[in-house]
Amino acid sequence: MSAIENSKLAIIGAGAVGTSLAYASLIRQSAREVVLYDINEAKVEAEVLDLAHGTQFTGASCVSGGSDLDAIAGANMVVITAGARQHPGQSRLDMAGVNVGILRELMPKLVERAPDAVFMIVTNPCDILTYAALHFSGLPSARVFGSGTVLDSSRLRWLLSHRVDVAIANVHAVIVGEHGDSEFPLWSQARVGPISLAQWVADDLSPVTNGRVKFSEAEFEAITEDVKTAAYRVIAGKGATNYAIGLSGARIVEAVLRDEGAVLPVSSVLTGYRGVSKVALSVPTVVNADGVSRVIEVPFSDSEQTLFQHSADTLRATLDRLGLA
Amino acid sequence: MSAIENSKLAIIGAGAVGTSLAYASLIRQSAREVVLYDINEAKVEAEVLDLAHGTQFTGASCVSGGSDLDAIAGANMVVITAGARQHPGQSRLDMAGVNVGILRELMPKLVERAPDAVFMIVTNPCDILTYAALHFSGLPSARVFGSGTVLDSSRLRWLLSHRVDVAIANVHAVIVGEHGDSEFPLWSQARVGPISLAQWVADDLSPVTNGRVKFSEAEFEAITEDVKTAAYRVIAGKGATNYAIGLSGARIVEAVLRDEGAVLPVSSVLTGYRGVSKVALSVPTVVNADGVSRVIEVPFSDSEQTLFQHSADTLRATLDRLGLA
Amino acid sequence: MSAIENSKLAIIGAGAVGTSLAYASLIRQSAREVVLYDINEAKVEAEVLDLAHGTQFTGASCVSGGSDLDAIAGANMVVITAGARQHPGQSRLDMAGVNVGILRELMPKLVERAPDAVFMIVTNPCDILTYAALHFSGLPSARVFGSGTVLDSSRLRWLLSHRVDVAIANVHAVIVGEHGDSEFPLWSQARVGPISLAQWVADDLSPVTNGRVKFSEAEFEAITEDVKTAAYRVIAGKGATNYAIGLSGARIVEAVLRDEGAVLPVSSVLTGYRGVSKVALSVPTVVNADGVSRVIEVPFSDSEQTLFQHSADTLRATLDRLGLA
């Protein structure tokens, strides 16, 4: 049956993030075929073996890869997790510059081998690199986006779910802006099931309210702070974050490869969105086989608009310093 | 390992609805063990065989059953799909009365055999029978509810999902009130991803808007009508509805057996909810291993309040005529 | 992303078998897109609606269809469940002739609209119609096969699994030959985990043997009889079989659409297999995106060879009477 094309996912970078994303994708069967690439041949071959040894338990999904970039040929989606880590004494800007340099060289090679793929940037600083990757790719803007604040939003929803004792699937809240310090939750749109989070109160008709009370402004702020510092606490305790970003990434992959039209806060280069252009930022976005099918115009409160503009200004300044017009 | 208790689901009634629900539950592995009961021995044994013959393909789930009610002993959840159909010349009220009579006899026998179970009524008229079943069971109100408008809401979401070209999981809308002619969508709370349905417009930043326009009042009304008449059209074409109610039921079962805290518009006997008491109606409800963990106080618009009260009055009148105080 | 092609499954016939197969495929996400076709417009549209109303609970899978055959265009797999039932007074041969006539007209239309698809025949008599469908299609023999004894083998495994108290996934046994009265289990190859079924004995080291004893010849015969008459008992009790064949069919669909290389006893036209040619019979077969990738040469005992030849002769005689050379 030459006509069917089973979904092929290429993951660039066999570090903790890339391999966790591969592992999650195999277990979830997010793709039929996962190809892992890294310049470190010994490392990537060991990771592929370790992943392949578990495929008795992952249905029809399979994994291969190595240090030959040609293995990604014809991929339907390419996820980039490769990049330099921040060295001691190196500024974040310097580190960003190094990773921009990597993408400058890498993107044309990837596009050459997978010309029809959707590209997702996971490497940090995610928003900066998404802008750079689009620039270097020459592709339409819909086809290049970053994993953005999908992970941050998942952290927020996990906290809220425990707070209100409702399934995380029914707690709707989203972090927007930079995947970094200037990000913020869209509290004005947060919901528990069909009601606004601000309306979630204790004086309920149910027999099991357990004295719940309304959310206070202070609690909203504490939760915001908790989410924004979560990555730092994970890194302090284990040296890196990998599992949650791996799952978040696999979930976004599914939205593309299954052509879902799922609403996810990925980071894409905006044009005239709430007054913002020429930076990549995360906002609620419809993701399907085209990549970014639509960025959703969300009503912001005044303070949210201010925070969003601040996030954009921060990123634009960095892009300027990196020479990315 | 005597301590672990794998989930046991009992389904009462081996008609098209009961068996579709069993089939969906087995395939989804909603329960470890499905027991099907019907008074018609030849029928139920054939249905159990037909379901069991497919269990090579349903993982660890298994099915058994027959016409001996003792097979449901110790069930964690009991789903009631049994009941009389409306005969030609018989009024809907008469039919309801017959089914109330069945529950009057059945509920004590079920509670005796599965004293710790959560009970769900699927048989129609669902809201009337939920009220009756609670009454006859002697159980706390949290432990007896109806499948209510979970199916109707799924129909609404399917229509909206196609209209806005967004994944159904991200189209949040709910039908409340009677599972029947007086039901209505809570348009005031309907959302696409993070925004109100009323805000979903065409003049978007995305490259693929395809000239979408705002929803009009007329379109809302047309969709409402479409949902409310959907069951009639299915019945006209195939004589019954079974597949969607089967899946909806299996989904609710999971919310209970996995202790999810999922928000679902099931029907439960209300007390002082938006001024309504002593009828069972569907409103957004947190469902977990306790059954109804909490009914969520949703803000209604004035017209929604009027419709809700009308739905309650309609049902209360029927309950009165059936002698159910 | 024009390069990705999500899997499309067309099901011909919206009866109990076709719709159960569609339902199972949607729930299992066997295909991204399910299209249901039937000549009875009112019936098929009602079935599509009933299936679609449940898709809130089936992930990214979707369903559509109707009475316009063009809807199957570009399908990756086509499953045929349509056909006449046996009328009272009509012989089985007459009924087979009617269904051959249907395929004679249908196959060219299907191949025209889905020229690259793999075709599976589910309608009975399955082996006769598989031979006819291949003949009328003009396709390579690998691309047309029947669901064969996949269901019968599942029935056998279910019985054995209960008998030895081992997970059905680890009970390996297969029915071969005609999907009908002349079928038989390949007892010589039946296994429980890594040992022959004949070696499964009671004097085991485990603390929980419960006095198990070796299988006797009489027990093998009783199980064979049980499997061969199972369909009759289901039909006697509920008028038809649909759930197990629906699941079996969905499973085979996955083997093709996921390019699995799964070993399944499907029915295909044999050439020189154990001395048999020019009939379609079920033998263990590697199924992947090509359809039949390989029929596996299984060693038969002398009595198995005799039974297999008998099955072939029976079918060849019917094909002769139907004028299918």
Place this chain on the structure above:
Amino acid sequence: MSAIENSKLAIIGAGAVGTSLAYASLIRQSAREVVLYDINEAKVEAEVLDLAHGTQFTGASCVSGGSDLDAIAGANMVVITAGARQHPGQSRLDMAGVNVGILRELMPKLVERAPDAVFMIVTNPCDILTYAALHFSGLPSARVFGSGTVLDSSRLRWLLSHRVDVAIANVHAVIVGEHGDSEFPLWSQARVGPISLAQWVADDLSPVTNGRVKFSEAEFEAITEDVKTAAYRVIAGKGATNYAIGLSGARIVEAVLRDEGAVLPVSSVLTGYRGVSKVALSVPTVVNADGVSRVIEVPFSDSEQTLFQHSADTLRATLDRLGLA
């Protein structure tokens, strides 16, 4: 619903293996609740956070944990991945002695908190520690086993699956004996679908044989060597193995928590099995909610019997040196 008890899995040790096993269990929903314990508080809390941050994408499964052992109270299954690594200059025997010492202290504390649990040892040397853990636990032998050669068998099946181009699920082969250098494949029982691996030949009826030939003795030996050295190659390239053992472990957990009766080559203390007693070794075993439900008496060839006895002697000698009678 006080009667239902959702499955609780405790994982001891938050290293790469323990957290990969937790990750796989969450994604696969192997357990409803995963609790991770480690003595390193900062590390385990960071790992729990990283895992929890992804639970938006893992259905109803949830994760918690820390450095307080009381969190495992009431677990249905306890998986032990904790242990010392081999230090430079330290012999393997010395390392084993250290881990035996850890279990001597740990097992009574675990059994006190989870008295009804099934216990699985993943830490190496797996067979030695399984024997020790059973000894220190005071539990019936069925309730304590090791992950054994489930992973090694998965490696073997992956290699064979690629060699014969058949789905891994239909390639039946098993490694038995020590989880270590003296392990060996039971070639005499290896199968592809319904036939012996030795019978898998090229002169097949299928159109796609591609010149396959019979397996040679040399090829069997090469594959055996490949499997036995696989872990060393993974460790050489990435410093450890974690993903495949994580998946293997999650799969075994499911066999217990779902009461499957699955056949898996776990390691348990044998009594009179093929002449072997008083050591823990992997042989095909029926695993269900009781833990080891039955070890299956597999016929060995003469050379397999010799290898098995050698594996047992090797382990018994180590146990003797460690003072474990």
